[in-house]
Amino acid sequence: MSEPKRIPSGLARDAAIDILVAQGVPAVEAALVSEALIAADLRGIDTHGLACLKDYVTALQEGRIKAHPDIVTTRRFPWAARLDADNGLGPLAATLGMRAAIESAEIFGIGATGILRSNHFGAAGVYAAMAAEAGCVGIVAANASAVAAPHGANAPFLGTNPLAVAIPAGTHAPFILDMATSEGSRKKVRKALDQGVAIPSGWALGPDGQPTTDPAEALKGVMLPFGGAKGSGLSMVVDILAGVMTGAEFGGRVLSVMTNQDRESGNGHFMLAFKVSAFIDEAAFTHRMEDEIARLRALPASRGFESVCYPGERSAKERSERLAWGIPMSAALIDGLVALGGGRLLSGVGN
Amino acid sequence: MSEPKRIPSGLARDAAIDILVAQGVPAVEAALVSEALIAADLRGIDTHGLACLKDYVTALQEGRIKAHPDIVTTRRFPWAARLDADNGLGPLAATLGMRAAIESAEIFGIGATGILRSNHFGAAGVYAAMAAEAGCVGIVAANASAVAAPHGANAPFLGTNPLAVAIPAGTHAPFILDMATSEGSRKKVRKALDQGVAIPSGWALGPDGQPTTDPAEALKGVMLPFGGAKGSGLSMVVDILAGVMTGAEFGGRVLSVMTNQDRESGNGHFMLAFKVSAFIDEAAFTHRMEDEIARLRALPASRGFESVCYPGERSAKERSERLAWGIPMSAALIDGLVALGGGRLLSGVGN
Numbered sequence: 001m002s003e004p005k006r007i008p009s010g011l012a013r014d015a016a017i018d019i020l021v022a023q024g025v026p027a028v029e030a031a032l033v034s035e036a037l038i039a040a041d042l043r044g045i046d047t048h049g050l051a052c053l054k055d056y057v058t059a060l061q062e063g064r065i066k067a068h069p070d071i072v073t074t075r076r077f078p079w080a081a082r083l084d085a086d087n088g089l090g091p092l093a094a095t096l097g098m099r100a101a102i103e104s105a106e107i108f109g110i111g112a113t114g115i116l117r118s119n120h121f122g123a124a125g126v127y128a129a130m131a132a133e134a135g136c137v138g139i140v141a142a143n144a145s146a147v148a149a150p151h152g153a154n155a156p157f158l159g160t161n162p163l164a165v166a167i168p169a170g171t172h173a174p175f176i177l178d179m180a181t182s183e184g185s186r187k188k189v190r191k192a193l194d195q196g197v198a199i200p201s202g203w204a205l206g207p208d209g210q211p212t213t214d215p216a217e218a219l220k221g222v223m224l225p226f227g228g229a230k231g232s233g234l235s236m237v238v239d240i241l242a243g244v245m246t247g248a249e250f251g252g253r254v255l256s257v258m259t260n261q262d263r264e265s266g267n268g269h270f271m272l273a274f275k276v277s278a279f280i281d282e283a284a285f286t287h288r289m290e291d292e293i294a295r296l297r298a299l300p301a302s303r304g305f306e307s308v309c310y311p312g313e314r315s316a317k318e319r320s321e322r323l324a325w326g327i328p329m330s331a332a333l334i335d336g337l338v339a340l341g342g343g344r345l346l347s348g349v350g351n
Numbered sequence: 352m353s354e355p356k357r358i359p360s361g362l363a364r365d366a367a368i369d370i371l372v373a374q375g376v377p378a379v380e381a382a383l384v385s386e387a388l389i390a391a392d393l394r395g396i397d398t399h400g401l402a403c404l405k406d407y408v409t410a411l412q413e414g415r416i417k418a419h420p421d422i423v424t425t426r427r428f429p430w431a432a433r434l435d436a437d438n439g440l441g442p443l444a445a446t447l448g449m450r451a452a453i454e455s456a457e458i459f460g461i462g463a464t465g466i467l468r469s470n471h472f473g474a475a476g477v478y479a480a481m482a483a484e485a486g487c488v489g490i491v492a493a494n495a496s497a498v499a500a501p502h503g504a505n506a507p508f509l510g511t512n513p514l515a516v517a518i519p520a521g522t523h524a525p526f527i528l529d530m531a532t533s534e535g536s537r538k539k540v541r542k543a544l545d546q547g548v549a550i551p552s553g554w555a556l557g558p559d560g561q562p563t564t565d566p567a568e569a570l571k572g573v574m575l576p577f578g579g580a581k582g583s584g585l586s587m588v589v590d591i592l593a594g595v596m597t598g599a600e601f602g603g604r605v606l607s608v609m610t611n612q613d614r615e616s617g618n619g620h621f622m623l624a625f626k627v628s629a630f631i632d633e634a635a636f637t638h639r640m641e642d643e644i645a646r647l648r649a650l651p652a653s654r655g656f657e658s659v660c661y662p663g664e665r666s667a668k669e670r671s672e673r674l675a676w677g678i679p680m681s682a683a684l685i686d687g688l689v690a691l692g693g694g695r696l697l698s699g700v701g702n
Binding site for chain 2: 076110150152153177179231241289291311
């Protein structure tokens, strides 16, 4: 396999715009979607960046996602929006949803958006980070197609159901926790099977409904939420806020953008942003947050760790490096983007 | 050991009021604290109910907690309160804080309170449940004295840092997730040592900074947050919202009510309540939430489980039973309450 090539992020973003515009997505909306995907690539979350475009394009071509949705926002309170994404691209709905929340927070100190009829939106942390950049705590929750069994159950019901929290941190990169509330993934289980190694306990139940560390048994069974009963409860909170409360699908009925042949995927998202200055002077908060980080970093590291860092720290370093040197992309990914319609900018780049 | 006695909850609550009033706590405030503790007892969370009174009384007697605090609430936005608890009893500050958040939610659809200079407040779920009873999603986060090492570290920094989320559920008992973001507890590790059994992996690091399942090694080392890096990140979110943002202590400097001889404990709490009707008609939400629960319950149970239930379901059953039949209390607890000043109502009851 050849070395990955470093593609300048602006070039990659523009290629993504070309690809989406070729599918009938209006240019401004294509730019918002591309920005959100590139933001994930820049942070090193390669699985949630431009790599998503292949499935998005297929869904657009098959009419399973609308290229030109009629997005409607309604409000019952000045701080609370409900956004009907009209089965458009998820990153578009999520970006507009978080923008609406931040706009409300600029005026009222707080804003929230419930989003229904959306689709796969990439990385939750990207939208939470938008809030942190605006001096807000940002919280993003999204439900997804059923992959994991709730605590005590033996059938899929909960999705990866990501939860992200971003918090401004003064001179430091923002704190960004961005996590699936499911544990492991089928992909990782298959990898363990190929490598002939056990999977960690807590990842899956076997077909007999008992916990297993055997990847072959796990593939016949069901995945689990992270962190046992607690993680299962959190994953349900995500499904309720993002699904039950928004009017989206919920309770195991969201479909996957990869496989939804029957109807809309029905993903729901919940976005919340509030100014830290609603509670404390921004300068005082900054000072205290820097103190929190300094104290954390001063802790002795445990075995196998060079130093102690906070969520968002490593992805910020990755971002700086990738902004300067480009996003590493495999020849296969680049050729794939060319095949999708990115040839104007990327033709020949993968060789 | 004799059988526990069933004490009517009203009687137990009134005995708690007697105990607190005898320490100089004004009657109305004593009633609020007692209600909060009894609410934990009713839900079967015996460790966070009247069992807490012993430490509270000692702290009141030694002047480490103020019996008659001068609680001050300030606001920067109509929905956002900051409550300086003046080193009073934690359940008092937490009850007033959640009341303020709910009052704002009744008018604006949302309310939040940041609480500083508080103390141990009992069970987080009790305050979150207050919001659910008012048709709101309730979120409660609280920091606590350092017991657990953040992911990658080898020294205590994070407290039990509880996080609770309560959501109304129509005809069903409210969904109430109430969890420590730390994993296990030193008490449980000591029990495992006594019983000669291993502790689950992920609970603790040994003195060498490596994960251990040996309780003796764990007691020489440090406890961990639940759920690995994800749980560690969530526990930090709790410390930031409840501590950094409120003006309370944070970053490993909150003290324990049991051991804080030097200064105020400095606990911080964060409370958020918002109306589900800010996003969707309450009737539609209720219908959908009941559907969510019905679908969850219809899942096949995994081995060792009779049925699948949601967080808050079992504690609601316990509550109904204890409201009808009384709260089971050991003779030792009852005698302890008599010794603390509960004799007017409980004298002789423990025999």
